[in-house]
Amino acid sequence: MNFPAELKYSKSHEWVSMDGDVAVIGISDFAQDALGDVVFINLPEVGDDVAAGDPFGDIESVKAVSDLISPVSGTVCAVNEDLLDAPELVNQDPYEAWIIKVENISDEEEMLDAAAYEAFCAEEAE
Amino acid sequence: MKLLFERSVSGRRSDLLGSCDVEYAALPEEFARKNPPALPEMSEVDVSRHYTELNQQVHGVNSGFYPLGSCTMKYNPRVDEDMAALQGFTGIHPLAPKDAVQGCQEVLDTAAGYLCEITGMDGMTFQPAAGAHGEFTGVMLIKQYHEKRGDSARKKIIVPDSAHGTNPATAVMCGFEVVNIPSAPNGCIDLEALQAVLGDDTAGLMLTNPNTVGIFDENILEITRLVHEAGGLCYYDGANLNAVMGIVRPGDMGFDCIHLNLHKTFATPHGGGGPGACAVGCKEFLKEFLPHSALMEGGDSIQVRSFSGNFLVVVRALTYLLTLGREGVPEAARNAVLNANYLMEQIKGTFVPAFDRVCMHEFVLDLSSYKKETGVSALDVAKSLIDYGMHPPTMYFPLIVHEALMLEPTETESKETLDEAAAVFRKLYELGFRDPEFMHNAPHNAPIGRPDEVQASRKPVLRWKKEQ
């Protein structure tokens, strides 16, 4: 399982990377593996406000659905529309397949670094 | 198999209506269809053979054992079909004058009376078309009751985590917030967890009893008392009534309103996923809130669909009730419970029951340790059963048991069928240790192999189109 060191992670298994003032958000390798084959992602719209700790969309596998939780508060400035046609990108490369980008960030959840997140996942897998 | 459309031949047709004996009326151009719908063009024999071929790839209750937990796949008597096909019922317009529909009214009144007696309720409607629709109707009674009393703070419906998904979905459709409570280790309501969430904001509790793990909650009187004390009402999900009909009544357990799935407990056919029919019953104080049809009865009551419900399904259920009668109703329940316990006993020693105790009409196997040992999942076992001509049990439900297989044999299976089924389970248990790979790839003798469900949902193809 892959935990890139340059990213931050939430306990609800989203990753965040900062691109200037913009937060790029996706789900972790651990999350995509637990979900199995992703079949659809319900995305928010550009301009929607998101709040740290609240769902901004959800992600479906054949027989399950999970909320996508935003690790930051702000305004959605981009959504990855490629995922509408090819949700499998999330399984193939979860760190390339970003889901949303958020700007005007006003707040953020406490996040883990790669090592702490890896330990957290190991615990969850127990 | 070919699709209807692939059997279509341009210009082929049957003369079903004959020529028109009056002059055609002109449809103004702006309302006219541009192109005819591309329906198949077939002769009657094409239609007949097509559907005969399809029907051969369906497993019904008449084909063999169908222990699909929580669905009560009991035998559907043919006389019920004959009665529902009588022209004196099928040919009746729902808005015909009252004096012309006395027989229909008698069917509804008689069925309502019998079901009130079986459930301990005072009023009954047949308007809802299915179980989930009945839940909606029943919870709407609770909503109206609190609103009429001006008790507007009651916004929460309590649902145990073992509940059917329809319960929480229904509560939300009725504008309530769902409070999930964890089950106790024995699969029943955790009284402390219940007490912790009860309060001035409690609208009601939705409960299935026997519950979804097949256990009758022995604290039921305490549970309903606590909810009532908090000012809430108790809703009985009748999905599992087959275990207790004629034995114990939801009304006596303290429930205020209930729904009954006529297509489960009262033997009307499931039809490949409907039409069902649902009876929603309530105590006297809720009767004023029952739904009615605006066209049939007027008034400003709630209404959950057109007219008075799936009437012809009620005819079937009444025929069944009349056949069983006073003795037959509890006899069916007792044998449903006996069959479930007997089957569980015969499987024991191989697959492990999630709760090793006397069950009601169904029981749940927990295959999580088996999966750890063999790698064979509940899904693999389910698919392997298909090769033995047996419909798989309900899989992965209830959510509180991992690798769950839920079996409900019903009373209409004989001891021989149960013995044979148990032998198959024991055999598969062994096979999992010997040849797990074989089971991962099951079924081997079905018309198709395992379908690619991922593709079906990622790139949905939901209709046929002529190839360009």
Place this chain on the structure above:
Amino acid sequence: MSYVPSTAEQRKEMLSALGMENWKELYTDVPEAMLVEELDLPEGMSELEVSRKVSGMAAKNKVFGTVLRGAGAYDHYIPSIVRAVTSKEEFLTAYTPYQAEMSQGVLQYIFEYQTMICELTGMDVANASVYDGATAAAEAAAMCRTRKRSVTLISAAANPDVINTVRTYCYGTGDELRIVPARDGKTDAEELQKMLTEDVSCFYVQQPNFFGQLEDADKLGEMVHEAGAMYVMGCNPISLGIMKTPADCGADIAVGEGQPLGMPMGFGGPYLGFMATTAKHMRKLPGRIVGETVDSEGSRCYVLALQAREQHIRREKASSNICSNESLCALTAAVYMAAMGPEGLAEAARQSMAKAHYLADALTAVNGVDLVYTGPFFHEFVTTLPESEKVLQALENAGILGGLPLEDGTVLWCATEKASRAEMDRAASIVKEVLEA
């Protein structure tokens, strides 16, 4: 009789295998005081007895040889092949096709049904059915709601049962329903224009409407879209044999009562709610949907698709609680459409329309009977009818179910292809006799 096959001897054996002596030990969890001693029900019956009893109830109903009443339930001809197919035991007794390997027959007929509903309506996708036309309308309204737009508009010219059902569903979720008034038997477009505010999620119109009138569906649709709301049309499926599709009228969602497609009137059910929408809204459709895929060998097969929308997975986040639908009724509709074909369906529509116009002419030839609305109509129309109670009773005595008396004293009539010229002449002459006596 309880259909329990095990003999008394076998039941005993089974009990003793459980270490029990009598059945009461199975129910030790039930508090003893609650056990029912004896139900107050009649004794059970043999098949012969029950058949006599229930047939006796059916005989108390009056079956009319001629039905000139519609209002949501229609007396169309049902080809014999329809019941022959739908009474096949496997179709009848199977459950929802959860196990695709054992239910390709069910899955394929639903897939074919979905395709035919798409053809009929011109829409891109259809679901496997909902309970009836009224719940289809209510589910469609629920599909349209967003956080910003939550108000549902419905035409007063829709069927009152549909309006009341939609109202109940809206009351459930706490969303508002506003009724757009009718003028001259049709939706009042000017009023609609005023009511299309920014909080409106959708507008529902019925075509042909409750009074049988044809709505200016394209125009209404344009207005709705201009206001940024969704357009829902409730359609009579037989009329779609010849009438403009909801897709061509701009509908985002097409729904309707499928009963005319081969289901008997049956005192109100079981019927069939059909629902179809555009590709854009596919994932908002409630209920079961069947999709095509391939099996492990790469062969074409069918499965329940897009299940993650549904209540068994989404629980309180599902947009609808529907699970069981009206599968066998969807099969009924599919067999009906296959038997009729495009030409047969169009002919049923043309003949229904022709008969209704003939009936309207015959009735309005009687003094005092006039059309109330003057716009084009399909197979229903409203007339004045002096002494309506007396007239309808006279028709009833002659084995004719006349039109439906409405609250304002007018009468809503209907004719289908089943009404013969002679029957309609007879009905008109009875009306004449009563009124001119």
